[in-house]
Amino acid sequence: QVQLVESGGGLVQAGGSLRLSCAASGRTFSRYGMAWFRQAPGKERDFVASISTSGLVTSYADSVKGRFTISRDNAKNLVYLQMNSLKPEDMAVYYCAASVTNLARIPSVYNYWGQGTQVTVSP
Secondary structure (H helix, E strand, C coil): CCCEEEECCEEEECCCCEEEEEEECCCCHHHCEEEEEEECCCCCEEEEEEECCCCCCEEECCCCCCCEEEEEECCCCEEEEEECCCCHHHCEEEEEEEECCCCCCCHHHCCEECCCEEEEEEC
């Protein structure tokens, strides 16, 4: 069982930066591939970024490649999403997720989810 709690969302102007954090409970955190998804009002939940159990391999949606960076600290049970050069279209609720499958991009593969954190980007 893994419990996930996101933090770090907020209001930022376009072009600004935010860093999201996801704190995981449990002793088996390092066994899970981790990811960030986002969901805007009226839209489906979309893949943003994923990271392997070791943290050595990452994958990004084309829309955030070069602007967002996912990382993890297995010693502290934390996953981060550094978001730079934010755009109004990045505005959404961001969710942290854990899966026994590495680097998956499909929400249904993820076993555990956080409650989400709102990111608002003003023009």
